[in-house]
Amino acid sequence: MSIDKNTVEKVARLARIRLEDDKAEQLAGDLNKILGMIAELNEVDTAGVEPMTGVIDMKLPEREDKITDGNNVDAVLLNAPEQTAGFFVVPKVVE
Helix, strand or coil, rough: CCCCCCHHHHHHCCCCCCCCCCHHHHHHHHHHHHHHHHHHHHHCCCCCCCCCCCCCCCCCCCCCCCCCCCCCCCHHHCCCCEEEEECCCCCCCCC
């Protein structure tokens, strides 16, 4: 696949990017170089290579998964502008 000046101008117009005429030819060459590098990568044999999420093989630290109620109701209710019986008081929104 090759990108020419007309294609660059069309994509710039569709993307609403202002592009000077003298830059379109240079951008077409740069995009063709990028596509060439991608074509080289497509030729690499990756059969048997396991996908990876990062370049360093490491395991994320894990913590014990236990359920708690937080046990800090009073601290949370300090943020409430108004409270009653351990609950937030909010204005009525449905009539």
